[in-house]
Amino acid sequence: MPYAWLEQTRPGGRILTPWVGGGDGRGHLLALDVDDTGTATGRFVGDSAFMTLTGHDDPTWTGPCTERPDRDSAVDPAELADPTLLSVLGIVLPDVRIATHVDEAGHLRAQAWGPDATYAMAVSDPDGDHPAWTWGPHDLWAHVETAAAWWHTAGRPGSGDFVYTVTSQRQFVTFGGADGPRWDVPV
Known part of the structure; x- marks a missing residue:
């Protein structure tokens, strides 16, 4: 997510955007609220699965594997x-x-x-x-x-159980609060 979007949003404003990470490439709908420090936090509020998001082509299938498994x-x-x-x-x-x-x-x-x-x-x-x-x-x-x-x-959580955070320096996803696991998102 471009940080410029946060800079262009007033404190208290909401950004609603499609987001795709890895997985099967279908993506999520992400709702972020911008605070007065220039940080946005929010949750995945749905799927954006109508079609694969632009720039995420389906991978090519390989044929049968003839090598011994690792x-x-x-x-x-x-x-x-x-x-x-x-x-x-x-x-x-x-x-x-x-x-x-x-x-x-x-x-x-x-x-x-x-x-x-x-x-x-x-x-x-x-x-x-x-x-x-x-x-x-x-x-x-x-x-x-x-x-x-x-x-x-973790009890098989859904995507809505994760919190997405955007700062001027990084983007990351957390689960279970500030003390829970954190995953950095490549920017």
Whole structure:
């Protein structure tokens, strides 16, 4: 969000804007109230899912993976088809795109793309195994697993449970108040 919008809004004014982080790229509607210090805080008040927001093309699907999996996923990739979890992953992993689809064998496949040429994929297998593959400079799937585990531990919150803050120096999202977890948003 451009900080100039805050500078052009009177204290007490409200900014209502679409916002897209990571996740599946559908985005959220964000309502921010500007205070007299030049800071804006607010919540995600809905989805902006009519169509993918401009500049967020759908990733390309890969074909069947013939390499041996790196490991078994700690999270069932089928969980990533949950729109609430995908929405939250878009907030806590704002620069990671995640998509799911059913492959030619009938298994749900989840894929994740990072901005630094990282890529990960996991498959929900009916026998209970969830093979996972990772490519690139770090284990992107570990970030997805950690965020999904946090979501479960936090009681499966929805996007409206998060607070978005914009200052002249940074933007970040918090959960559970000032002492709760905080995620910086790339600007």
